[in-house]
Amino acid sequence: xxxxxxxxxxxxxxxxxxxxxxxxxxxxxTRLTTIWARxxxxxxxxxxxxxxxxxxxxxxxxxxxxxxxxAVPPEVQAEIAVRAAEQGKHLILEKPIAATLQDAERLADxxxxxxxxxxxxxxxxxxxxxxxxxxxxxxQGGWVGGSARWLTGALLxxxxxxxxxxxxxxxxxxxxxxxxxxxxxxxxxxxxxxAADESEHGLWQIVFRHEGGATSVATMTMKLPLEPSIxxxxxxxxxxxxxxxxxxxxxxxxxxxxxxxxxxxxDSGTTEHPLxxxxxxxxxxxxxxxxxxxxx
Numbered sequence: 001x002x003x004x005x006x007x008x009x010x011x012x013x014x015x016x017x018x019x020x021x022x023x024x025x026x027x028x029x030t031r032l033t034t035i036w037a038r039x040x041x042x043x044x045x046x047x048x049x050x051x052x053x054x055x056x057x058x059x060x061x062x063x064x065x066x067x068x069x070x071a072v073p074p075e076v077q078a079e080i081a082v083r084a085a086e087q088g089k090h091l092i093l094e095k096p097i098a099a100t101l102q103d104a105e106r107l108a109d110x111x112x113x114x115x116x117x118x119x120x121x122x123x124x125x126x127x128x129x130x131x132x133x134x135x136x137x138x139x140q141g142g143w144v145g146g147s148a149r150w151l152t153g154a155l156l157x158x159x160x161x162x163x164x165x166x167x168x169x170x171x172x173x174x175x176x177x178x179x180x181x182x183x184x185x186x187x188x189x190x191x192x193x194x195a196a197d198e199s200e201h202g203l204w205q206i207v208f209r210h211e212g213g214a215t216s217v218a219t220m221t222m223k224l225p226l227e228p229s230i231x232x233x234x235x236x237x238x239x240x241x242x243x244x245x246x247x248x249x250x251x252x253x254x255x256x257x258x259x260x261x262x263x264x265x266x267d268s269g270t271t272e273h274p275l276x277x278x279x280x281x282x283x284x285x286x287x288x289x290x291x292x293x294x295x296x
Contacts, residue, residue, distance in 0.1 A: 004031040005263055007092075008061040010080055011071030012037035012046045014159035015094075020071045023255045025050040029263035036061045037072075062087055067117075067266070073165040074173065075099035078107050085110040090117040090266055092258070095177035096287060097280035099169075104284035111277045117265040118277040119258055122181050125275055126257040127249035130182075137186050137235065137242060146187050146216040146235035148179040153229065155202075155222040171204055171220040172290060177283045179218045180208075182233045182244065187214040190286050196294035206290050 007030045009020055016037075025032040036055040037043035043054045055061035058080045062068060068084045069092035070077045078098035081091055091111065097120060098104035111118050124130050137143065152175070154160050155167060166174050184190045188210040195207045202223040208216045233244040265273060272278075 005029055005090075005266055006031055006033045006064070006066045007069055008034040008036070008055070008065035008067070009046075009052075009069050009071065010036055010058060010061065010077070012039065012042035013071060013163075016071035017046055018159075019251050019255050020069055021046055021050050021052075023252050023259065024069060025052070027256060027259045027263075029267075030067075030259055034061045034064050038076075059083065062089055065089065067092065067262070070094050073099075073163075074169075075103070075165070078103040082107050082110045085114045085116050085118075088114055088116060090262070091119075091277070092262060093118060093120045093277065093280060095120055095122060095280065096173050096284055097277060098284060099165075099173075101284050101288040104281050108277045108281040111271075115271055117262065117271050117273075118280075119262050119265075119273060120177075120275050120277065120280040120283075121255070121258065122178060122275055122279070123251055123254045124178060124246075125181065125185070126254040126261075127247075128257070129245060129247040129249060133242070133244055134185050140239050141237075142239055143187055143235045143237035144214050145237070146183055146214070146233065148183050148216070148218045148220075148233045149230050150175045150179050150218070150220045151224050151226055151230040152222050153225040153227070156225055166222070170198070170202060171222045172198075172287055175220045175222065176204075176218070176287055176290070177280075178231075179220060179233070180283055180286050181279070183208060183216045183218065184210070184282075184286075186233065186235045186244070187216055188212040189282075193286070193289045193293045196290040198294050204290075204294075206294075208286075 032052045035043045035047045062084045067090035190208045192209040203221045206218045
């Protein structure tokens with residue numbers, strides 16, 4: 001771009017502090033101009049660290065930028081993001097994009113109606129190794145099943161253990177979008193939740209049916225003291241089995257790649273991307289169906 005994209009950041013928690021703010025501030029195509037958070041002191045501290053200003057309200061921030069990045073709970077994100085889209089601001093959205101399917105639909109409608117660019121922070125999808133492996137799997141074809149295991153102790157301790165929305169909504173909303181997105185990308189669009197169950201220990205087991213006939217299983221928890229945690233996706237079919245390998249791309253590197261795509265979209269006037277708000281809406285539908293199927 002001839003000029004840097006002015007980006008405002010909604011949120012000043014651990015994820016905003018370690019990923020969003022520093023990467024937006026350092027990316028050649030973006031400039032972190034304004035920060036708003038519910039805790040004004042946290043916003044001020046983060047703004048000072050990156051030579052940005054603070055806003056008194058979300059609407060004040062929206063008026064001052066070209067794009068808005070979010071690092072807040074889904075119910076907060078959806079409400080503010082709709083207002084931002086209605087004012088023609090481009091959006092970098094966290095997952096899940098909303099707390100409810102209805103709010104996700106409202107947000108997707110606002111993005112479409114106002115012709116703005118949007119990307120969802122599905123971190124692993126912006127890692128070069130993931131893009132490379134997904135392309136190889138698509139070229140080979142013939143995959144009939146798979147599984148995702150996402151087992152962590154994130155709610156037992158660490159930077160996100162004090163997050164009320166994660167405790168309330170659990171791995172289905174926090175880990176789920178990552179796991180479901182990768183199963184969907186490897187095996188075909190998820191068309192149905194065959195079965196879903198949440199145990200008394202907070203362990204989710206979900207069985208999916210995919211377009212084309214493949215099936216898969218997702219197993220997820222955030223309450224097991226595993227060190228290191230487990231995050232793996234396996235697919236199998238006529239060519240044997242494949243494991244989506246993690247080659248160590250950091251969240252910061254992945255977010256830099258996201259910004260590369262985002263800046264290019266805005267610069268070219270493109271509003272469609274495989275990981276735009278429509279992807280977020282699809283994943284929200286999967287979450288909603290799994291929760292209803294489990295009776296949770």
